[in-house]
Amino acid sequence: MGLELYLDLLSQPCRAVYIFAKKNRIPFELRILELLKGQHISKEFSQINSLQKLPTLKDGDFILTESVAILIYLSSKYQTEAHWYPSELHVRSRIHEYLGWHADCIRSIFGAPLWIRVLVPLIGAQVPEEKVERNKAAINGALQKLEDKFLGCRAFLASQEVTLADLMALEELIQLFAVGYDLFEGRPRLAAWRKRVETFLGAELCQEAHGPILNILEQAANKTLPVPPPEVHPTMLNRISRIP
């Protein structure tokens, strides 16, 4: 068995891995696990990844979790084009600088609106209004830093070409956009950056990878999303309680 990727395109890091593999023509078997159906907490998948998280990579006997680790693994193993993860010390350092900040300051904040607007109502839970407001303020603050400190006057976040940093950032931003945040409105630099990244990736691939998340509000309104089974509720409620 060759390379297998366990993904759900509703997840931002999964989309980053998917786009990276597709764009670089890395052959892989797509194993879709639907998070909303709790397929990631099944016994079968726990054997593969005891953390019960997506994305997960399986390459023969080698199993790897965490999107950033997976992206770096794929870029080394398949010797993808150098611009994604250049060996030049300063650019590579800028990529890691962004990814470090992203992990601490973006992941915890930008994921919340999908929960607040779609997933929380889906299981009949609630998030206090003060948390919702706090989250909005935190998102605005982080977007400002993203523009000022990381994008600055560069074409892309870490260099003049697309890197892993841009891919990770784009997927978080698309997630926000998909649940109704007008984050590119009034932020022309960020909007131009998004356009550059998407142009590089190609409209077809973006459509394919972003389609499911961009439809999520419509699906929620039409009640066509899977209703998470009770056994996923504890992990979902735990995640909800961690919204700062």
Next chain:
Amino acid sequence: MGLELYLDLLSQPCRAVYIFAKKNRIPFELRTVELLNAQHLSDAFAQVNPLKKLPALKDEDFILTESVAILLYLTHKYKVPDHWYPQELQARARVDEYLAWQHMTLRRNCLRILWHKVMFPVFLGESVSPEMLAATMAELDQSLQLFEDKFLQNKAFIAGAHISLADLVAITELMHPVGAGCQIFEGRPALAAWRQRVEAAVGEALFWEAHEVIMKAKDCPPIDPTIKQKLLCRVLAMIQ
């Protein structure tokens, strides 16, 4: 001017950078930025890092923030022994995997434990509810279990037989709850044995030199009210 490192050994990622640079005999100028005196919020430091966070590295004109980025920069620039960040694809992936995983788990938990148990009540004079403290402890417990089961398993170190950046980042995190008075290694013999191995690999003297500040954190005097106002808005999110 050569390499400058802006650190406060109270901070866990700063300790990782400090130990790494010292252990590998990388020459640097130590620029101490006192977090508890809000020196990281000063205009002077904002020139170095507009995000007002530690650690920060300055190498001539090149300024770099974020501990993992700094550790990798030093690894490549100073050609340290391979075991810190192995060339071999799968071993390297194990290091990257841990470094990515820790952000929202052990890093978050260990930081919150210190603040919930010590910094809020003792230093800032702000109370933390017993429920919140209990939830923080439970989260830490869960992360420690995952760390043992998934990342350490029955290996000597996270990436295998030798110490790597992942172990260094992990141990400096885990010494935060220790500094807060939590006996996290009790009842966890595998974790305790790993801690011993990491300490031995780093060298006992350097290990404890780097952890002197955190081991005394419980004794820090209450903060000056004017500095408290500056710090509080930055750390308030940790008790929300």
